[in-house]
Each structure stands twice: as structure tokens, then as C-alpha cells.
Amino acid sequence: xxxxxxxxxxxxxxxxxxxxxxxxxxxxxxxxxxxxxxxxxxxxxxxxxxxxxxxxxxxxxxxxxxxxxxxxxxxxxxxxxxxxxxxxxxxxxxxxxxxxxxxxxxxxxxxxxxxxxxxx
Numbered sequence: 001x002x003x004x005x006x007x008x009x010x011x012x013x014x015x016x017x018x019x020x021x022x023x024x025x026x027x028x029x030x031x032x033x034x035x036x037x038x039x040x041x042x043x044x045x046x047x048x049x050x051x052x053x054x055x056x057x058x059x060x061x062x063x064x065x066x067x068x069x070x071x072x073x074x075x076x077x078x079x080x081x082x083x084x085x086x087x088x089x090x091x092x093x094x095x096x097x098x099x100x101x102x103x104x105x106x107x108x109x110x111x112x113x114x115x116x117x118x119x120x
Contacts, residue, residue, distance in 0.1 A: 022082030065110035071096035
């Protein structure tokens with residue numbers, strides 16, 4: 001039950017942020033863009049969240065398989081407006097692949113999508 005409550009709060013926050021900031025708008029296919037490093041500070045300032053709340057939200061957001069998949073396939077990191085502001089380093093890609101390999105069912109689906117793209 002506690003897990004369901006946290007998930008509901010996360011989804012409500014995701015919907016709110018998706019309306020306010022292009023970086024959190026999730027297209028129909030669920031694609032995401034890697035976020036700028038340190039974006040929690042900007043997120044907290046612009047939403048009125050505490051830094052801790054922003055970090056907790058991003059902790060969940062950035063560990064989802066679609067986000068990790070974006071780290072592997074993208075070149076650019078984006079700010080809240082969705083504009084490129086930095087690059088994804090090879091070490092970050094390696095870490096994302098490692099997290100996907102250790103993940104569950106959703107992570108395995110992401111790895112299969114990545115393999116299809118690689119050999120397409």
C-alpha cells in the first residue's frame with residue numbers, strides 16, 4: 001500500500017512537471033531526454049519544491065528504463081525547457097547499460113530495443 005501511495009504521488013508530480021517543463025513531457029512512446037547534471041537545483045527553485053523533494057523525484061525518474069535507454073542513445077542532456085545544455089559522457093552510458101543489465105522486466109525490454117537499434 002505504501003508503494004502505491006508513493007507511485008501515485010510520483011505520477012501526479014510527473015504529470016504536473018510535464019505540463020510545466022518540456023524536459024518532463026513524455027511523448028506517447030515514452031521517450032525521454034537525459035537531464036542536465038545538477039538540474040535538481042533549477043527544478044527546486046522554479047517549482048517551490050525543496051531540494052530534497054526535487055532530488056527524490058529525480059531519483060525515481062532517472063532510474064526508469066526509458067530514461068536509462070535515453071542515456072545510452074542520446075548525445076545531449078537538456079535543461080527544463082528541453083534545450084541541449086551538455087553532453088552524455090561515455091562513462092555515463094556505461095553506467096546506464098550496467099543499471100539496465102541489473103534491472104527487471106522493463107530494463108530487459110529496453111535492452112532489447114537497444115539491440116534492435118544497434119543492428120537495424
